[in-house]
Amino acid sequence: MKIINFVSTLFATVAFAQSGSVGINTPTPDPSAILHIENFSGTPATATATISGGAVTGITISNGGSGYTAVPTINFFGGGSIVNGGSKARATATISNGQLTGITINNGGSGYTTAPTVTVSGGNKGLLFPNLNIANLSSTTSPVASPANGLIGFNGGTNSNNKALHFFNGTTNTWQSTIDAQNTPKVAYLDFTGSLSALDNAIAGASTQLMVNNPAVSGVSNISGFKVLPNTAGGYSLILPQGNYLVEVNLNLNSPQENPSGQGGTAPLSGSSYYLMGYFIDFINDTYNNTTNTFTGGGATRKEVPIVSKINTNHLATWSYYYTVPANANANIIGGLRLNLGRMQNSTFYDLVNVIPTGSYIKISQL
Template identity: 85%
Template sequence: MKIIHFMSTFFATAALAQSGNVGIDTSTPDPSAILHIENFKGTPAIATATISGGAVTGITLTNGGSGYTTAPTVNFYAGGSIVNGGTKARATASISGGTVTGITINNGGTGYTSPPTVTISGGNKGLLFPNLNIANLSSTTSPVASPANGLIGFNGGTNSNNKALHFFNGTSNQWQSTIDAEETPKVAYLDFTGSLSLLDNAVAGASALLVVNPPAISGVSNINGFKVVLNTVSGGYSLVLPQGNYLVEVNLNLNSPQESPAGQGGTAPLTGSTYYLMGYFIDFFSETFNNSTSTFTAGANSRKEVPIVSKVNTNHLATWSYYYSVPNNANANIIGGLRLSLGRMQNSTFYDLVNVIPTGSYIKISKL
């Protein structure tokens, strides 16, 4: 077996290995080759993690290592987070004199069933792909004559094609752009669970907590650091998000049964009709969450109203959109906690119970 080493003045702690058909500057790579890339000169630091309640709560640095010129990247692997639909923990390292002196947990993550492995990756080198002028995605003559299936290059030429890595697809016989991670939408979906009845005999202006049952977080959710936390101060669950800007869309499938007693609180259909004005509002409470102490601090409230005209015992959909901004903070542990309450809008003509139907009720969060 041949081993191809990228050798300069540095040794490796992080490696990328792939068996089979690895080739550099050759159209006929040895099928037994292994590509091994190394980019760190020094002794790697070593640390272990502890968890509680499914989150990483502590990191013990057992060896600070040596040779670091910049703060290394801290990553967490295994522990069940991804498998259980959770989120990865995040942490940052600090160095002094080339040695890692401390690691700060920025986000403990969710869904861990066992302590994850902590990896501390240093280095200041990168992997440079060939810079090609891929002006015609269907060309098999320029910039490469008869390109091999799977050939990778960066389109850095003066042309209108995407300035990103491209690979040659031998099946379609053309160059294809790889996914640009920066353009990948960052979203989170939460489905409502359990039965929820609100606003029983409630007048206009009254409200109640909306997320009182733990929501089901979709497996496609990919906002780093997002989690749902039980709010021990106000009750219910709050949506915890890292610093940044978000669009929060709330979609509720609602149903109001016949009021009891009749005419409750002045309930009456619209004149000459069997329809009611079942207006609602959501109060969005923008709170602060300290990720290191798991504590909430009250913040400003923004109210969004939606008028709905419907009959009793008939499902009706209500939607809200809210721009939510979590300001930058020098302390990465100070992030956002969004709490929601559902209320009865002014001028409503229905003043009794409303049921939130789990099927069709969800919250979508998009990172902007």
């Protein structure tokens, strides 16, 4: 059995010619099956990162390398960002005369406990799969006659099927699309931490900060660039890059017996022991400069939710908010969403409410 070491292959100085046809498990390969492996034959650049506050704040180029004919890719590995439910740092490179001359941090990421490893991937190597027009996923004659089980190709033709890698399944005799990372749902989940007692003796229209405790970000969160930061106005803000989002807030609430009774006109609904415990959330659309780490206050959108419940009884309140971070020529001007919890107009209960961490969470979906 012959074992090919792809690591050594990628850094070898030899090159594979792309002329001719390449086939797998067939003596007569289709003419479109071209194996194109380009190698980086220069000297790889090296760099190191520094962190502060869980984010990458600086990158020092140790060796600019040589032989770069295209801008290389900067990547970060390790450092704890994924383990801690954080986000990965992003950066772009500049080259001059074949050398790496600068690295710009586009997003410092979050959750780093140690400095991540910086890798500089040469911009002139890659693997080119056959570019096929897979118009009919059930066809065994076109674009490949009697395709071998496991044959892989990219559907780049003019058709309605996914523009993604496909492989031929010899059991079902169909072409199947592989996972397209761009179409993978991008979500973030945040659990509330600590206790919050709010709106004590508060009249209708009064509000207070909702995220006074740093929420716990789930490890399955995968929105690139998302993080939670303390806001200079108090509390914590949801930091999101330019784009469109659905923000869903779910709060597990409980109002104890009021003390003193009748506060602000508190009274149960006529003929019952239930109260209208109405609430609102102000979604405050601040902006955040990812370079200077500064917030700029923005306008608020209010969403009200009427809840009918008894005292000392848990009641669930939910809100949905479509949040847009507008495009900006400066990619570092992004969103900093703040949340305030308040008492809705026409409520019949005007005393304390407790936000219970268990069962309270925020879900963000990138649209």
